[in-house]
Amino acid sequence: MIAILAVLALLGGVVLGLVINPTVPLWLLPYLPIAVVAALDAVFGGIRAKLDGIFDDKQFVVSFISNVLVAALIVYLGDQLGVGSQLSIGVVVVLGVRIFGNVAAIRRHFFRA
Amino acid sequence: MTREQPNRSTGVLPPLSPDFLTDLFRDPLDPGYAAAAAVRGGRPVPRWRRVGARLLTLASLMLIGMMLAVSYLQVVRDAPARTQLRDELAGQIEQREGTVRALEGRLEDLRDEVARVRERELAAPEARRLRDLEAAVGLARVDGPGVVVEVADGPQQLDPATGEPLVETRIQDYDLRLVANTMWSLGAEAVAVNDRRLTSTSTIRNASGAVLVNRVPVGPPYRVTAIGPDDLAEKFLASRAARYLEALSGRYGISYQVRSEDHLTLPAAVSADLRHATPADSPTSGGDH
Numbered sequence: 001m002i003a004i005l006a007v008l009a010l011l012g013g014v015v016l017g018l019v020i021n022p023t024v025p026l027w028l029l030p031y032l033p034i035a036v037v038a039a040l041d042a043v044f045g046g047i048r049a050k051l052d053g054i055f056d057d058k059q060f061v062v063s064f065i066s067n068v069l070v071a072a073l074i075v076y077l078g079d080q081l082g083v084g085s086q087l088s089i090g091v092v093v094v095l096g097v098r099i100f101g102n103v104a105a106i107r108r109h110f111f112r113a
Numbered sequence: 114m115t116r117e118q119p120n121r122s123t124g125v126l127p128p129l130s131p132d133f134l135t136d137l138f139r140d141p142l143d144p145g146y147a148a149a150a151a152v153r154g155g156r157p158v159p160r161w162r163r164v165g166a167r168l169l170t171l172a173s174l175m176l177i178g179m180m181l182a183v184s185y186l187q188v189v190r191d192a193p194a195r196t197q198l199r200d201e202l203a204g205q206i207e208q209r210e211g212t213v214r215a216l217e218g219r220l221e222d223l224r225d226e227v228a229r230v231r232e233r234e235l236a237a238p239e240a241r242r243l244r245d246l247e248a249a250v251g252l253a254r255v256d257g258p259g260v261v262v263e264v265a266d267g268p269q270q271l272d273p274a275t276g277e278p279l280v281e282t283r284i285q286d287y288d289l290r291l292v293a294n295t296m297w298s299l300g301a302e303a304v305a306v307n308d309r310r311l312t313s314t315s316t317i318r319n320a321s322g323a324v325l326v327n328r329v330p331v332g333p334p335y336r337v338t339a340i341g342p343d344d345l346a347e348k349f350l351a352s353r354a355a356r357y358l359e360a361l362s363g364r365y366g367i368s369y370q371v372r373s374e375d376h377l378t379l380p381a382a383v384s385a386d387l388r389h390a391t392p393a394d395s396p397t398s399g400g401d402h
Binding site: 002005006009010011012013014017018020021022024029032033035036039040042045046052054055056057059060061062063064065 | 175
């Protein structure tokens with residue numbers, strides 16, 4: 001039940017974003033792609049926790065917000081230090097590894113392989 | 114977000130893993146979930162709190178969905194901006210090229226004027242000698258009978274391996290260089306490529322696929338014009354360069370055409386930087402410089 005609701009909420013968000021089509025302020029633009037990757041990491045972590053039977057709402061919300069904030073902070077710091085693109089790559093690699101690992105765990109749940 | 118959750122039973126932190134990356138690959142799940150589950154244990158959570166947290170989760174998911182949509186829209190929106198920038202730059206290049214052409218025209222006019230004034234001031238034999246020299250080195254416009262060689266790229270072929278267009282079907286800088294050098298060797302007095310006059314310091318080069326003549330890009334169809342002896346066309350057709358072009362047209366479909374013309378006009382070379390000068394031995398007849 002909650003799974004269906006979650007998928008509906010996600011799709012609803014997509015539709016809402018497409019309909020409202022908000023203009024992203026210029027200063028926020030560099031952080032958007034990184035924030036999206038961080039959010040995806042939170043989503044896949046949540047799905048895996050759900051399948052493991054230990055999903056926790058508070059944990060999910062906190063991990064989502066902190067993921068996005070920390071990722072944005074790292075990019076911001078990198079920009080100030082003049083290594084913005086390299087740090088962005090670092091963030092994407094770490095989050096990418098986590099996403100891969102979580103997806104692998106999700107796959108094991110479904111296919112037992 | 115931290116890895117070191119205090120052990121609930123003993124209250125001490127687990128030792129910090131020395132190999133963070135290996136841990137990350139082995140167990141990417143945020144340890145917070147397991148910790149939260151352990152804290153919760155079997156105890157029931159008040160209903161209002163459960164519902165509130167669930168609503169927060171759904172709100173976060175909606176936010177994530179929106180972020181996905183917005184970043185997608187952003188990428189789509191940026192694409193035309195990039196092509197617009199490109200068009201703007203292309204427009205600027207065209208505009209500058211127009212300015213250069215206008216200046217070149219003016220240069221030609223001024224040069225004619227200089228020649229006229231010189232003609233008037235100098236003695237006839239001197240003036241003729243200067244004129245001949247200028248024609249020979251490419252600093253003056255020349256008219257006369259000559260040959261026109263027209264070459265153009267063959268039909269585009271795709272490389273079967275990479276799917277990229279084959280560069281071999283296009284006329285390269287060395288093809289044009291071969292034609293121009295052959296013209297010189299057959300006794301041509303003046304040679305131009307696409308109305309760019311060649312001098313002793315001219316270059317025909319390649320820059321990432323574009324052919325540059327005197328550092329100015331030229332495009333197909335290429336037209337090599339040469340003023341020279343009457344039998345220049347026959348000699349050219351018998352030359353190695355003609356056989357080479359023949360082979361290219363048979364193999365890659367480039368088009369190639371040689372014809373004689375009774376009246377050709379070749380423009381003066383544009384760049385005529387003064388590089389070398391010696392003072393005159395004696396005061397010249399003009400005496401005012």
